[in-house]
Amino acid sequence: MLTFKLAIRNLIGAGLRTWLNVFVLSLSYVVIIYMNGMLDGWNRQAKTDMIHWDTGQGQLWQKNYDPVDPFTLQNSFGPIPGELNNLVKEGQIAPVLITMASFYPEGRIQSILLKGIPDNQKVLDLPTASMIGDSTEISALVGKRMAQSNRIKVGDLITLRWRDRNGTFDAADVRIAAIFDTNVPTVDAGQIWIPLTRLQKMLQVPGEATLLIRGKSEWPSFNSEGWVSKDLKTLTAEIDQIIKGKSFSSAVMYLILLLLAMLAIFDTQVLSIFRRQREIGTQIALGMTRWQVVKLFTVEGAMHGVLAAILAAIYGIPFLASQSRFGIPMPKATDSMGLAVAEKIFPVYSIGLIIITIVFVLITATIVSYLPARRISKMNPTEAIRGRIQ
Amino acid sequence: MESNKTVIEIRNLVKTFPMGNREFTALNGINLTFTGGEFSGLVGPSGSGKTTLLNIIGTLDSPTEGEALVMRHSVGKLSQKKAAHLRNLKIGFIFQTFNLLPVYSALENVEFPLLLQKMNAASRKKAVMDALDWVGLADKVRSRPAQMSGGECQRVAIARAIVKKPEIVLADEPTANLDAENSHHILQTMVKLNKELGTTFLFATHDEKVIGYLRRIIKLYDGKVSSDEIVTVK
Ligand SMILES: Nc1ncnc2c1ncn2[C@@H]1O[C@H](COP(=O)(O)OP(=O)(O)O)[C@@H](O)[C@H]1O
Ligand SMILES: [Mg+2]
Numbered sequence: 001m002l003t004f005k006l007a008i009r010n011l012i013g014a015g016l017r018t019w020l021n022v023f024v025l026s027l028s029y030v031v032i033i034y035m036n037g038m039l040d041g042w043n044r045q046a047k048t049d050m051i052h053w054d055t056g057q058g059q060l061w062q063k064n065y066d067p068v069d070p071f072t073l074q075n076s077f078g079p080i081p082g083e084l085n086n087l088v089k090e091g092q093i094a095p096v097l098i099t100m101a102s103f104y105p106e107g108r109i110q111s112i113l114l115k116g117i118p119d120n121q122k123v124l125d126l127p128t129a130s131m132i133g134d135s136t137e138i139s140a141l142v143g144k145r146m147a148q149s150n151r152i153k154v155g156d157l158i159t160l161r162w163r164d165r166n167g168t169f170d171a172a173d174v175r176i177a178a179i180f181d182t183n184v185p186t187v188d189a190g191q192i193w194i195p196l197t198r199l200q201k202m203l204q205v206p207g208e209a210t211l212l213i214r215g216k217s218e219w220p221s222f223n224s225e226g227w228v229s230k231d232l233k234t235l236t237a238e239i240d241q242i243i244k245g246k247s248f249s250s251a252v253m254y255l256i257l258l259l260l261a262m263l264a265i266f267d268t269q270v271l272s273i274f275r276r277q278r279e280i281g282t283q284i285a286l287g288m289t290r291w292q293v294v295k296l297f298t299v300e301g302a303m304h305g306v307l308a309a310i311l312a313a314i315y316g317i318p319f320l321a322s323q324s325r326f327g328i329p330m331p332k333a334t335d336s337m338g339l340a341v342a343e344k345i346f347p348v349y350s351i352g353l354i355i356i357t358i359v360f361v362l363i364t365a366t367i368v369s370y371l372p373a374r375r376i377s378k379m380n381p382t383e384a385i386r387g388r389i390q
Numbered sequence: 391m392e393s394n395k396t397v398i399e400i401r402n403l404v405k406t407f408p409m410g411n412r413e414f415t416a417l418n419g420i421n422l423t424f425t426g427g428e429f430s431g432l433v434g435p436s437g438s439g440k441t442t443l444l445n446i447i448g449t450l451d452s453p454t455e456g457e458a459l460v461m462r463h464s465v466g467k468l469s470q471k472k473a474a475h476l477r478n479l480k481i482g483f484i485f486q487t488f489n490l491l492p493v494y495s496a497l498e499n500v501e502f503p504l505l506l507q508k509m510n511a512a513s514r515k516k517a518v519m520d521a522l523d524w525v526g527l528a529d530k531v532r533s534r535p536a537q538m539s540g541g542e543c544q545r546v547a548i549a550r551a552i553v554k555k556p557e558i559v560l561a562d563e564p565t566a567n568l569d570a571e572n573s574h575h576i577l578q579t580m581v582k583l584n585k586e587l588g589t590t591f592l593f594a595t596h597d598e599k600v601i602g603y604l605r606r607i608i609k610l611y612d613g614k615v616s617s618d619e620i621v622t623v624k
Contacts, residue, residue: 013494279492282485286506290470
């Protein structure tokens, strides 16, 4: 108790020097929490987008379907279970039919995935309603990435070649009805979307699909023969993995920031023990034991962490709150970083993160305060009183 | 504090410091006894061992040989904790360089030893104000050392030394950084404290002004006592 009282007295007495340190430390609190909040917000957004554009809430895969092996696609069609038909009609379940196809942008040949999806589906954010299901032309959707890399514009006519279920080649032109803008590359790059019924006709597989995507409503009971259920966890395993990897790199950043803050404390501490030798000697002469002085200096150093937490709360809470409310605009360039980036990121701060940060800073501040303070216990008080460098 | 009681007893004290690979003898066979209420001084040229002896009496250093008993405690055989306790309760220090705690006000400096004693706030406050009154600085309670003159700083240091009503005050060249007027002022203050509180004062000095106030003069030369005289009334 006495140690705390004296530590506070010393800190307040030191004035500006204390406040500078406290300010630096409070910045690292705020920046650590801010950066983590941003990454967290980013990750959550990426996952939410993934669910909205790609995975839905769950899927049924035709038993042969293997997304990493496109050569199995030819055998991965199966009749849509009849029990699901109502929900499909309502757009609550989106059957998707997938095949390989080639198209010829600017004279090259390129392999793509051709995907059929009902134009009335309500499961994914794909603007399938802009496809005109029963026009004489086949109307198609492509994503922004696909459009950009192949210079496709709305209204373009694109020639596609594919094999039907019997392995016979066929070709047709599709008209680009819309180009959609998504953060999710897995529904965009190297893909062309057309109405499901057209693709079923083209492949001669009426009433069949490769996979079924559901929205909020659960699967009704149905004859699941030939279908394998994939829950959300399985479907988002990959992005969860990426998020984990990112949290590792953010932990590294976290540590670097913390290290900088701790360096500031350590430095002050080393300097102040050096500079305040005479004070230390005097405290001993006045009746403190050397270990009491070590304790006092340690608490003094660690107290920077406490004061910084208070200061950080004063200016950090309004700042962080406004950031999470209004979002942080992201520069377009970040899009090329691989993982999808939204235009605005809304940081998410977890109580856990905040508590862990504070506790961690306090513990490390105590340690880096203690390490240099230990020297005091080896000081010779008679030399210290005279302020001799030892 | 009763007088005529032995407060410090030094027997065959030797203090050596390592110097390179040899030993340097700073104190060589000192025998001294101080009774309560004395106003005495170690006088000698620089390097004669005055500070070293004062530090040992103040339990900040320990004898190499022989014994130093302070309030019947043998210096050097006390644990760190016991020695600190003894300094805190019974021994007041006054230094040549004042050694006030720089970020504390006059009041906080004087309060410091009482905080260590865990004295309650009310009696602490009273003791501090009394001590500052004694040295004539009741109006400077809020001042920091940097805002005070050397004389004022030394008076705060005296207040800090006597606030706990110690048995012994050890003053190492207390006037070395003061002008004549301030020197006389603080010396008169100390004489008054000595008379009214019965506190034992032990100086280390080579300042003629200080010597003029001493009631017992112990001359040190090369780590040995060369003379020890009681000053009879002037
Ligand atoms: N810690 C020390 N290490 C080595 N020599 C010391 C130490 N302290 C004092 N001395 C030496 O002991 C002698 C007496 O010193 P000191 O007691 O400070 O003398 P005074 O106070 O009378 O000037 C001096 O020669 C000084 O150099
Ligand atoms: Mg000296």
